Amino acid sequence: MSKFKKIIICIIALVLIIPLGVYGYVQYKLKDVTTGDTSYISKIEEVDGITNILLLGTDGRPEESAFRTDSMIxxxxDNNNKDIKLTSLARDTYVEIPxxxxxxxxTAYFWGKEDLLFETIENExxxxxxxxAIVDFTSLMDIIYALDGVELNVKESExxxxNKYIPxxxxxxxxxxxxxxxxxxKAGKQTLNGYQALSYSRIRKGDSAINRDERQRKVINAIIKKYKDTSITKYPxxxxxVVPYVTTNLNSNEILQLAYTGHNIISGKSLKKAIKEAEFPIIDDVHSKGGMYGKNFYGNTExxxxxxxNSTSVLRDFIYKDIPMNENEYLNDNSQISLKY
Structure with missing residues (x-):
């Protein structure tokens, strides 16, 4: 277990695909959810119809009390525009941690758990x-087995x-x-079982952590797509x-309300239109650059x-105004670029 990264993909099954037909069963099972705690109160003014939930995967080992967030989505x-957004935050983004x-x-999570990570994301x-919500990766495999596998298009380069991670x-x-x-x-579109899909989510070498973020979002989409075609008899x-592995500060009423809203969104249109994806920073070698920059709090360059x-406006417009990041007018004028380091 110590070598595995905890991934949060399967939280989707809890907050998006709980059907009203098993409402009573869900209420009963929610007692098994691990209740997380945070004293943080957002300083950003709420926008009616928009709910943002940070999905976290960590690189922690069972014996450790402090660890980093390996995945952040x-x-x-978005109940205003009737869609769902999945926005990956690159783990290696260089930021000021209060x-x-x-x-x-x-590393913000290492120093101050959810509170410090929330504050860092808001400030930056x-x-x-x-x-x-944090979910143990074991749940990902069990969800996929309950769905009889998910369909993914495996590239030859992947x-x-x-196969290296599968054993x-x-x-x-x-x-x-x-x-x-x-x-x-072989490569190509095919159905992967639980441990194969988890292995797919872990791939990093061969391309980059940005591509791994994209693969994780692909698995989320594959889970939701398979759910839509699944018999109600498999919902329990x-x-x-999912439930035994969840740690969240959402209460049962909030979870059920989100489930109701999310279920209506994905039922009312195609998944391609209902679920939108993005990544920040904008990886284009103009609005971001990767390399050895600055020093961390240990004095080391990494x-x-x-x-x-200034490109954070593109991220905010995507989340709050439903403007696709690649269509934002800010990207047409490079005169305001200010690389932060």
Missing amino acids: ILTI GKGKGKLN FGIGIDKY LEQL ECYKFCKNANKGELQLVE ALIDA WVWIYDE
Whole structure:
């Protein structure tokens, strides 16, 4: 377990795909959710119809009390425009962490858990967040088994690394339906089982952490797509797979309300239109640059993404105004670029 990264993809099954038909069962199972605590109150003025939840995956080991966030995705439920947004925040983004100085975004959680990470995100990007969810990656595998697998398009360039991680994921997988270990034999669109999909989510070598963020969002979309075609008789198994592994400061009423809103959004249009994706910083070698910049709080220089501090307006417009990041007018004029480091 110590070698695995905890991924938060499966929280989608809790806050988006709980159907009203099993309302009573959900109420019963929510007692098993681990209640997280935070004293942080967002300083960003709320926007009616917009709910931002920070989905976190950590690199922590069981014996550790402090660790970094390996994955950070802002899940936005936009009831104004009737869509759902998944915005990855690059873990290596170079930021100012209140009280600690400069460093990578993923270390804010190490120093001050959710409160300090919320404050850092608000100060740097102007996005208001005070709700979060952390889910153990074991739940991801169980959800996918409950769905009889998910369909993903595996690239030829991903195949070697995918199969490299499969034995580890298979060893940790405790699902009774995992069967004999199976590698993925060819590239292309295909159905992956629980430990294969987890392996796909872990790939980093061969391309970059930015591509890994994209793969994680692809798995989220694959889960939601498969859910839409799943019989209601399988809903209890999906809920059973998620709830024991969740830590969140959302209460049961908030979860059910989000589930109701999210379910209506994905039921009313195609997934391609209902779910929008983005990544920040804007990775284009203009509004961000990767390299050895500055120093962290230990005085060490490390590889980071420095970003155009004015491009945060593009991120805010995407989340709050539903303007696609690649269509934002700010990107047409490079005269205001100010790389922050």
